[in-house]
Amino acid sequence: MAETTPPALTHFRDGLPRMVDVTGKVPTVRTATAEGWVRLPAEARAALEAGTNPKGDPLTVARLAGLAGSKRTADLILLCHPIPVTGADVQVTLEDAGVRIVATVRTTAPTGVEMEALSAVTVAALNVYDMLKAASKAIEITGIRLLAKTGGKSGDYAAQGG
Template sequence: MAGAGKTPELTHFRDGLPRMVDVSGKASTLRTATAEGWVRLPPEARAALEAGTNPKGDPLTVARLAGLAGSKRTADLVLLCHPIPVTGADVQVTLEEEGVHVVATVRTTAPTGVEMEALTAVTVASLNVYDMLKAASKAIEVTGIRLLAKTGGKSGDYRAPGV
């Protein structure tokens, strides 16, 4: 960590220019990350989902598939993220009292973590719920996207407060 009054060294910028951090010297180890998000549904969107009358089909199944695909495409969307092999992914999309709850767990054996892949999976799944239900209501809200936990890597394990 930089001392008081010193500018911290930027890992993704050098000489004012963006760069991808070189992880070739880091060991490939098992790393996992779990993230969550919520899709808040106004009454008309919830009613369409519960009744199975949504004209586009089943939003929860589409969202789950979209989340899985999103986890594998993270490096295409997050500019300085390393493309890594996603060795496993699980995306759960469930209707709860508060709305649609999306939880994604992603695994890899790579020299860098999978937090961004888990967060991307949740985000893409949530956006697909919105897309599938937007004919019922434009007032749907995607919210609460956060990292719940991660394992592995130099920074060690992490668990969000209250998890």
């Protein structure tokens, strides 16, 4: 049986975590789109639809929180590079299945924006929960995933069924 060498770990060296050095990489245009869902029990949905939520409009707050979350990703994801977010769009909509959040983030940088898009969705979803938790503690955050990305060494990606 032939021995195989395991792939080199990019974020660990000598057993210690490190931030990958992207100094020599040429900045390129990159985009990423992510989505997530907030499933609402009947009482939370009723409060949202009736506009009787005591904290205000969860969808507007979530949209703003998602935009802010995209810009603060490197503060939350420990080995993520701080990059210039040159554009971000967060859509928060009430649909039959619950609240759908879709975030698209853009940059011109030496590394991608997948984590920024995923952070935007996650932070937005947490804000929906926070805004509606008085109506129900049974709210579920689910389905957070990368839908698409463009640019970078690994090329473009599109999720199946997305």
